[in-house]
Amino acid sequence: MAVPKRKTSKSKKNMRRAANSKYVAVGIINCPQCHEPKLPHRVCKSCGFYKNKEVVETK
Numbered sequence: 001m002a003v004p005k006r007k008t009s010k011s012k013k014n015m016r017r018a019a020n021s022k023y024v025a026v027g028i029i030n031c032p033q034c035h036e037p038k039l040p041h042r043v044c045k046s047c048g049f050y051k052n053k054e055v056v057e058t059k
């Protein structure tokens with residue numbers, strides 16, 4: 001709710017901002033094959049696996 005800056009306590013302001021910063025780390029999961037962090041619905045960069053099958057050659 002929009003209220004004058006001075007009337008919002010530091011506590012209330014921080015609580016409001018904390019609610020929006022919860023979702024920062026969304027979009028990174030650990031690969032089930034090699035447990036490296038990867039983006040969902042993408043081939044894993046380190047092992048080349050997608051849906052438990054190797055789809056990209058890796059060294």
Ligand SMILES: [Zn+2]
Pocket residue numbers: 031032033034035036044045046047048049
């Ligand atoms: Zn992997």
